[in-house]
Amino acid sequence: MCGIFAFLMVRALGELAIRRPSSGAFVSYAREFLGERGAYITGWLFFLDWSVTVMADITAVAVYFHYWKAFQNVPQWLLALCALAVVFALNMMSVKMFGEAEFWFAAIKVATIIAFMVIAIWAIVTGAPVGSSHAGIANITEHGGLFPKGLPTVFALTLGVVFAFGGTEMVGVAAGEAKDAVKVLPKAINSMIIRIFVFYVGSVVLMALVLPYTAYSANESPFVTFFSGIGIPHAGDVIQVVVLTAALSSLNAGLYSTGRTLRSLAVAGSAPKFAARMNKHHVPYGGIIITSSLGLIGVALNAVLPADAFEIVMNLAGIGIAGTWAAILVTHLAFLKKVKAGEETRPAYRMPGAPYTNYISLLFFAVVVLSNLTSAAGRWTLGMFAVVVVAMVIGWFCVRGRINGNLMEEMLDDNGNDVPDVLETTEVPGKQD
Secondary structure (H helix, E strand, O other): OOHHHHHHHHHHHHHHHHHOOOOOOOHHHHHHHHHHHHHHHHHHHHHHHHHHHHHHHHHHHHHHHHHHHOOOOOOOOHHHHHHHHHHHHHHHHHHHHHHHHHHHHHHHHHHHHHHHHHHHHHHHOOOOOOEEEEOOOOOHHHOOOOOOHHHHHHHHHHHHHHHHHHOOHHHHHHHHHOOOOHEEEEEEEEHHHHHHHHHHHHHHOOOOOOOOOHHOOOOOOHHHHHHHHHHOOOOHHHHHHHHHHHHHHHHHHHHHHHHHHHHHHHOOOOOOHHHHHOOOOOHHHHHHHHHHHHHHHHHHHHOOOOOOOHHHHHHHHHHHHHHHHHHHHHHHHHHHHHHHHOOOOOOOOOOOOOOOHHHHHHHHHHHHHHHHHHHHHHHHHHHHHHHHHHHHHHHHHHHHHOOHEEEEEEEOOOOOOOOOOHHOOOOOOOOOO
């Protein structure tokens, strides 16, 4: 279900992107159809999404290290701090270093998922033993069926699924860099639904078939649980290294994207001017330093609430993702309003069922966010999000007089690439000589 709504959101974004490709993506479209306030909200929700994902990833790295006895006595917060420091240093070096690291991180992740799916299918077909049970449909039918804990629990966990789909909206950024967006983008978006069902839904279905749900633990990756149970020596250790690299990959991408998001917001006057600074390697070190500083909140959570830290920050990131997606859908509705008034023309590639699918999607995301009320950690998350909303409102009144969205557009060249010299030729709003 989450995959379907994520697909609808990307179709809405795709329609906007084909109409006018821009690396400014949804923030640029929000500015065009919702005004500066809409762009401000959309940009900061996107930053919230990825900055909190950084907190979730350092927590995941810390938890994964506790798999090995050598690290079990090391405080969780210290491991989280070390993870943040290492990836911070990597991002501060150069874009080339980021790209090289991300390539290998991604290659390892994809290879592992494919290996899991092949071995899991073999185990199911042969009824092979996995841990204390045998792979097969009995792991579902003899353990409470599809919803052993009831539908309310499913809804309570849905925000975590939204968190897992975070990043699909980045297709809008890719559109600005594509040579022929009208031809390339529809293929990329339409194939996304296939990848969702094969890699996301397919993996979950296979996990449900190879082991009963009671065999999985919140303190261990399900991939590690499976490979540890198939009897191959040290398979669990190898996969643990893989999931560790996956968490580091997400952390790496989070710092990379938030640094650049903050830089674009700062150039437009919506963020502190320090965030606009870039070094000689074209690394937006100001934004990366700010994001890493916020990552220390995640370190503190690991010190105070180590058992609940991941759930809290994952849900908060999920709210940021749902908010970003909602902003994209609202922007698309504003575009449709102009189409109805005869001021715009819809491209051939359109969001199916609009505007009704927009409203249904918005309702779904609202229900997903409110599902946090069903758990203590979820209520903590909603409380933290309320603080963020108050901060955003205060921030808007502080910066609205100096915002100039045209500067953000000038920061991108005709190919959608960042132009460092913009700050050397154009005064950053609010900057003092």
